[in-house]
Amino acid sequence: MAQVFLFDCDAMLSQASGEPTIDRSQLPGVLWSGDTLFPRIPETIDMLRSKGKQLVFVTNNSTKSRADYKKKFDKMGITAQEEEVFGSSYSAAIYISRILKLQPPKNKVYVLGETGVEQELQSENVRYCGGTDKSLLRDITPEDYTSIANGSALDDEVGVVLTGLDFHPSYLKYSLGMAYLNRGAKFLATNIDSSLPSAGSLFPGAGATTAPLITATGKQPLALGKPSQAMMDAIEGKFQFDRKKACMIGDRLNTDIQFGIEGKLGGTLCVLTGVSKKEEFLDEGAQVVPSAYVDQLGDLLG
Ligand SMILES: O=C(O)[C@H](O)[C@H](O)COP(=O)(O)O
Numbered sequence: 001m002a003q004v005f006l007f008d009c010d011a012m013l014s015q016a017s018g019e020p021t022i023d024r025s026q027l028p029g030v031l032w033s034g035d036t037l038f039p040r041i042p043e044t045i046d047m048l049r050s051k052g053k054q055l056v057f058v059t060n061n062s063t064k065s066r067a068d069y070k071k072k073f074d075k076m077g078i079t080a081q082e083e084e085v086f087g088s089s090y091s092a093a094i095y096i097s098r099i100l101k102l103q104p105p106k107n108k109v110y111v112l113g114e115t116g117v118e119q120e121l122q123s124e125n126v127r128y129c130g131g132t133d134k135s136l137l138r139d140i141t142p143e144d145y146t147s148i149a150n151g152s153a154l155d156d157e158v159g160v161v162l163t164g165l166d167f168h169p170s171y172l173k174y175s176l177g178m179a180y181l182n183r184g185a186k187f188l189a190t191n192i193d194s195s196l197p198s199a200g201s202l203f204p205g206a207g208a209t210t211a212p213l214i215t216a217t218g219k220q221p222l223a224l225g226k227p228s229q230a231m232m233d234a235i236e237g238k239f240q241f242d243r244k245k246a247c248m249i250g251d252r253l254n255t256d257i258q259f260g261i262e263g264k265l266g267g268t269l270c271v272l273t274g275v276s277k278k279e280e281f282l283d284e285g286a287q288v289v290p291s292a293y294v295d296q297l298g299d300l301l302g
């Protein structure tokens, strides 16, 4: 039996018998949907903790930091510690500070993303620019074209462009990112999920808000979220667990389940209330097949 459960942060749904039937076709993969917690999630978490299981909440959502997620868990009445959250922003910040070890004069990161990325870079003492800087949320001007082209608008200390899910993209922000990349900056992404599940539908994900730079430069980013094994190595390094006694639980085959399989974990559990459907892995020749699957996480409660 697994000792460690790595949970995707939007893949837990359970439904007590007698609860109003949740139309799961309307709610992609859910610990919660927006601010609506689904029934029996706290009990499921508490049951696992009562059995001495170690829990790690592993999310590709780079818009929130570990502290932000801790606030969300508290608000939802779920027992969780900030240190149990491991998001793609934190994974990227660790990679930059402990693996890349940027040295002056090129030790600043140009961010195309939200506050979660900024907070986690700060937690690792990595300097950055861009991100939520509101002065970049404007139309590009003729002067911008000139100053970007001749480099005077660029920060000479930028050595990395880091993209994440960006709710505030702008042509000006992309133009700066393209200029840094074309001048040799390393290209990193917190994650490249194609879509963001929310409110019963799918919206542009981090991969979609990163795509303009890929197209414009012809370069591919190194992604530091699921299924990247740099993230798995960082999680194993922090929590020191036996991979063979760990299980990854998630709703998305090409991130969560692939992450667990490539990480050679003891098992993977696909929750069918999310983005992926069982037909995708039951089909002959399916590339990514979980060890097991459940309709909803609450099935673990029996
Ligand atoms: O586009 C994204 O960033 C992702 O869809 C999203 O945030 C994934 O979050 P997760 O399911 O890994 O918690």
Ligand SMILES: [Mg+2]
Residues within 6 Å of the ligand: 008, 009, 010, 011, 029, 250, 251, 252, 274
């Ligand atoms: Mg998910």
